[in-house]
Amino acid sequence: MGECVAFGNKTSALWKKYSRTKKIEYRDELIVSYLHLVKWVVGRLGATFPSFIKNDDLYSSGVTGLIRAVERFDPSKKSKFESYAILLIKGAIIDELRKLDWIPRSVHQKASQISSAQCELQQKLGRDPTDEEFAEHLGITTENFFELLARIRPIILIPLSAKIFDDEESAPLVEKIPDQNVQTSSEIVHKKEFGKILERAISKLPEQEKKVLKLYYYDELMLKEIGKILGVSESRVSQIHTKALLKLRGQLGSYR
Incomplete structure (x- = not known):
């Protein structure tokens, strides 16, 4: 429980700093803090695709979606970042799969x-x-x-x-x-x-x-x-x- 509170306080402070300054260093810290979301999405989506599509490739595309989510998110709207980020992570992964045109x-x-x-x-x-x-x-x-x-x-x-x-x-x-x-x-x-x-x-x-x-x-x-x-x-x-x-x-x- 204490770890969750500490994580929440840390990310809340990071969001305030990033919203105010838009510095890359704060953005990157936020991205690292939420990388577990990419891993979670890849775990769910990866199970539905053929074995030749590697999770590492999905992960890379997912990180692109996470970056986009961090850059677009507005904490003042009081909505949940995790829900917003998961949508963009999924979208980035699926966009990449569509480009590959791997389905016969x-x-x-x-x-x-x-x-x-x-x-x-x-x-x-x-x-x-x-x-x-x-x-x-x-x-x-x-x-x-x-x-x-x-x-x-x-x-x-x-x-x-x-x-x-x-x-x-x-x-x-x-x-x-x-x-x-x-x-x-x-x-x-x-x-x-x-x-x-x-x-x-x-x-x-x-x-x-x-x-x-x-x-x-x-x-x-x-x-x-x-x-x-x-x-x-x-x-x-x-x-x-x-x-x-x-x-x-x-x-x-x-x-x-």
């Missing part, structure tokens, strides 16, 4: 096939399809369907985390959070409107998918921890998560 075209095509199958089966059945119905519709085994979900997982995560849409003109979601220093009324309204649409989209998901999203994004648990709570394997949680994101991605596509 065939995986993009498979993601589109699953999205189309989701819509067709929902209309035909009047409910969410089971994994077995999904697989039968696609003409593959259930095991192959699960393998397919694992392959498309990164392509689903990146657009939702980085952009609301796939088109070039759409802004990254992190940029839709108004800058603390330039917060216009239209930006605030836009953010609230998107929040309501996202909330409605989530409310339509099956209970298990809603629970996984809540535990992952709000309670910030790892997939393995969620699996223990739900009594299923980590890979099963990953499948549920991916299917939920597929549905949200489809519903948010109408938000222009």
Whole structure:
């Protein structure tokens, strides 16, 4: 407890010095103080990407996001720096991954096939399809369907985390959070409107998918921890998560 208070007092003093002088030395001290946030974000995101993407590369991009967060943050707004920084750290990492263009075209095509199958089966059945119905519709085994979900997982995560849409003109979601220093009324309204649409989209998901999203994004648990709570394997949680994101991605596509 004493260490937390000491850390809080130290960073509070640093923020005051940096806000007043904008000296690089104070900025760098703040960056070092919050490097644990980069490590935390990399740990969460890194588990969702292929093994050839090294955590060291993600960490480097994350530090860039942290620097941006420190330089932009305004302590006088009384908002929590950690929440703001995590958004920019994630944004920087995902922007770098998009530049690499490491996902094969065939995986993009498979993601589109699953999205189309989701819509067709929902209309035909009047409910969410089971994994077995999904697989039968696609003409593959259930095991192959699960393998397919694992392959498309990164392509689903990146657009939702980085952009609301796939088109070039759409802004990254992190940029839709108004800058603390330039917060216009239209930006605030836009953010609230998107929040309501996202909330409605989530409310339509099956209970298990809603629970996984809540535990992952709000309670910030790892997939393995969620699996223990739900009594299923980590890979099963990953499948549920991916299917939920597929549905949200489809519903948010109408938000222009």
